[in-house]
Amino acid sequence: GDQVEQSPSALSLHEGTGSALRCNFTTTMRAVQWFQQNSRGSLINLFYLASGTKENGRLKSTFNSKESYSTLHIRDAQLEDSGTYFCAAAYTGYQNFYFGKGTSLTVIP
Amino acid sequence: EAAVTQSPRSKVAVTGGKVTLSCHQTNNHDYMYWYRQDTGHGLRLIHYSYVADSTEKGDIPDGYKASRPSQENFSLILELASLSQTAVYFCASRGTGDAEQFFGPGTRLTVL
Numbered sequence: 001g002d003q004v005e006q007s008p009s010a011l012s013l014h015e016g017t018g019s020a021l022r023c024n025f026t027t028t029m030r031a032v033q034w035f036q037q038n039s040r041g042s043l044i045n046l047f048y049l050a051s052g053t054k055e056n057g058r059l060k061s062t063f064n065s066k067e068s069y070s071t072l073h074i075r076d077a078q079l080e081d082s083g084t085y086f087c088a089a090a091y092t093g094y095q096n097f098y099f100g101k102g103t104s105l106t107v108i109p
Numbered sequence: 110e111a112a113v114t115q116s117p118r119s120k121v122a123v124t125g126g127k128v129t130l131s132c133h134q135t136n137n138h139d140y141m142y143w144y145r146q147d148t149g150h151g152l153r154l155i156h157y158s159y160v161a162d163s164t165e166k167g168d169i170p171d172g173y174k175a176s177r178p179s180q181e182n183f184s185l186i187l188e189l190a191s192l193s194q195t196a197v198y199f200c201a202s203r204g205t206g207d208a209e210q211f212f213g214p215g216t217r218l219t220v221l
Contacts, residue, residue, distance in 0.1 A: 004151075033209050041197065041215050048209035086151055088210070095140065095159065096167065097210065099151035 003027060004089050006100030014108050018058075018075035021103045023087035025068040030092040032063045032070040037084040037102070046072070046085075077107045112136060113213035115200050121219045128187040130216050132200030140203040141183040142210070143167070143175060145196040152199060158183055159205075190220045 005024045013019055023032065034046040047054050049063035049070070058081075060073040070087055084104050088097040112135045122128045132141065140159050144152035144167075154167030156175035164175040172194060174186040187194055200213040 006151075031207060035212075041217075043199065043212040043215075045209060045211065050207055088152070096142070096154055096157060099144075099153070101149075101151045 002101075003091075003098040004087060004100040006087060006103055008103060009101065010104045010106075012106045012108055013074070013077040013081075015078060016076055018073065018077060021072045021074070021085055021087075021105075023070045023089065023100050025070075025089055028068065028092055029065060029089040032061075032087055032089045033097065034061055034070075034072050035086045035088070036081075037086065039083065043086070074105075077105075079107050079109065081105060082107045113200055113202050113211050115198075115213040115216050117216060118214065119217040119219075121221060122187075122190045123221055124190060124192060126190050128190050128194075128218065128220075130185040130187075130198055130200075130218070132183045132185075132213055133181055134183075134200075134202040134211075135181065136202060136204075136211070137180065138202035138204050138211075139180070140205070141177065142201040142203070143173070143183065143185045144199045144201065145169070145194075146199060146215075147196050155185065155198075190218075192220050194218065195220045 031050045033048045036044045047061040053062045063070045084102040088099045142157045143155045158164045158177040176184045198216045201210040203210045
């Protein structure tokens with residue numbers, strides 16, 4: 001089965017609003033990484049967390065290893081935030097990452 | 110920031126032909142990875158390597174080989190390309206320990 005479950009699969013936001021994307025893990029993960037895939041298909045690094053919370057501009061991410069989830073909060077959404085957001089997580093003691101299937105975000109003017 | 114480049118950026122191949130995708134990184138990273146992405150899906154790991162001259166199977170290695178001739182270079186080889194291997198292929202690198210991955214721009218492969 002899938003080790004990383006992302007929700008929602010798709011999301012529409014009006015400019016200036018915000019929402020949260022979530023990844024649930026089926027086992028204990030040691031780290032999570034969040035990416036944005038833009039319209040050109042490039043994967044842009046957003047956050048890497050081994051624990052706690054990180055913030056960068058209008059984005060904030062939290063990783064709770066004990067409760068097996070991570071969230072990505074977007075506030076004041078802009079048109080350029082449109083794209084697909086992926087999380088990837090690695091097991092404790094394992095060097096490789098498992099990806100979720102992504103959340104497709106559309107920001108509406 | 111990590112620099113990972115891939116070549117070619119796109120390729121059309123014929124069924125049964127041999128395809129080689131190349132990846133080069135300039136950040137002295139030990140780990141390198143090959144993933145494939147199919148439309149509407151996340152990335153799945155094909156092969157990876159943590160040291161030159163050694164490769165390991167990922168989650169979907171069937172139909173693919175990998176080669177790591179140096180720390181900087183990591184190739185993905187399709188000996189007999191098949192229609193089902195049409196996808197976008199991403200290479201990534203990562204340092205040892207608690208470190209994030211950095212991705213190349215991707216190679217769009219179409220097998221006809």
